[in-house]
Amino acid sequence: MSPENYLHLSALLFTIGACGVLLRRNAIVVFMSIELMLNAANLALVTFSRMHGNLDGQIMAFFVMVVAAAEVVVGLAIIVMVYRSRHSASVDDASLMKL
Amino acid sequence: MSTLTALSSLAAETSTSGGEAAQFWILAPIAVAGGLGTVLMRRAVYSALCLAGTMVILALFYLANGAYFLGVVQIVVYTGAVMMLFLFVLMLVGVSAADSLKETLKGQRLITAGFGLGLGILLIAGIGQASVGSFTGLAEANAQGNVQGLASLLFTRYMVAFEVTGVLLTVAAVGATMLTHREKIERSKSQREQSEERVKDGTQVPPLPAPGVYARHNAVDIPGLLPDGTPSPLTVSATLQERGQVREVHHEAMGSLAALEQRTADHQNRPGSVSGALGPGARPERESNRGESGSTRTTDATGTAGDDGDSDGAEEAGK
Secondary structure (H helix, E strand, O other): OOOHHHHHHHHHHHHHHHHHHHHOOEHHHHHHHHHHHHHHHHHHHHHHHHHHOOOHHHHHHHHHHHHHHHHHHHHHHHHHHHHHHHOOOEOOOOOOOOO | OHHHHHHHHHOOEOOOOHHHHHHHHHHHHHHHHHHHHHHHOOOHHHHHHHHHHHHHHHHHHHHHOOOHHHHHHHHHHHHHHHHHHHHHHHHHHOOOOOOOOOOOOOOHHHHHHHHHHHHHHHHHHHHHHOOOOOEOOOOOOOOOOHHHHHHHHHOOOOHHHHHHHHHHHHHHHHHHHHHHOOOOOOOOOOHHHHHHHHHHHOOOOOOOOOOOOOOOOOOOOOOOEOOOOOEOHHHOOHHHHHHOOOOOOHHHHHHHHHHHHHHHHHHHHOOHHHHHOOOOOOOHHHHHHOOOOHHHOOOOOOOOOOHHHHHHHHHHHHO
16 A cells, blocks of 8 residues: 555545535534544644655644634634624624624 | 565556455445445534544555555544544534535536546546556565655655754644634723623623422522413523523423413312302311312301311300
């Protein structure tokens, strides 16, 4: 087996995540799909690191993880805030900037 | 001899070990299934669990790829912290609401499927274009340990990025706190002010009615019935109403009430000749209960309780 299979798996997971972002209307599930895409990208970075024999790819994946953690914190705070004001976490209901 | 082994270790590998291939072919379908479950499950909690499973499998792939530090961090940070955060927010927002399957945008699913197919073909074709037969492997880079190798890179070449990351995390923590914190602008009303306000407005001065008083059950999710048989929304908690967990039993209760009235009417109507000749003090229901033998005792005007009194009265009337 070649490590390219990891890249194919990563592409597949990224595609699934992108479809989830387009398909779902629950903001939390959309957010989880974004996490899936980030993880797929991380898998590709780790595989690149192995294929090229240096650790820069793993450093990149590490930074992606840190940024994803910060993004989750802020994003979920925004979702909680929107839910408080609109009593719904659906992205369809949040069609106006004001209430 | 030593140069030969050094050369062979530096030489590019072309294939991974059989064990790793077996691991990949077992776990990759599960990871894809988890990803599909994340996207397709109707309930958000199931989606979160599917995503957690996929993340654990990705951690195993990191370990197999020689990224030992990232494999452990993936489990600790993603499945440990991030997914728990997701579940916390899911519980805050309410888990019982499943997504509706109704399509709000026409043709959205078809277009999404087409887009996904196109993106997948594009990505996999791109990987195929860039493919090389051999790869280097991390044996040399990980020679002094994966964590040491990462640390020596992180604290030399990527030092600035690392520090900026620290600033980013701090800003994110402060931002999340500010977003979810609600400042109390006005003083909250005291109990006395609340009660005075209720009396002034004239709305619901006494306590709210209890649930299920006039219904057959007295569970909290069953509304009490008004005298005309309609359920009263005041008796059930607003939270249950919002979640749609109120059980409506008033149709049942109304049905049994109607049946009872029908039976009573039947019993009253059957001995019609008797009830027409009743005296002023007679009890029609008791008479109707004993309607078969009561035709001779209709003159019991005193209406004393007990069968003996009734029979005595009947005898007196007979005399």
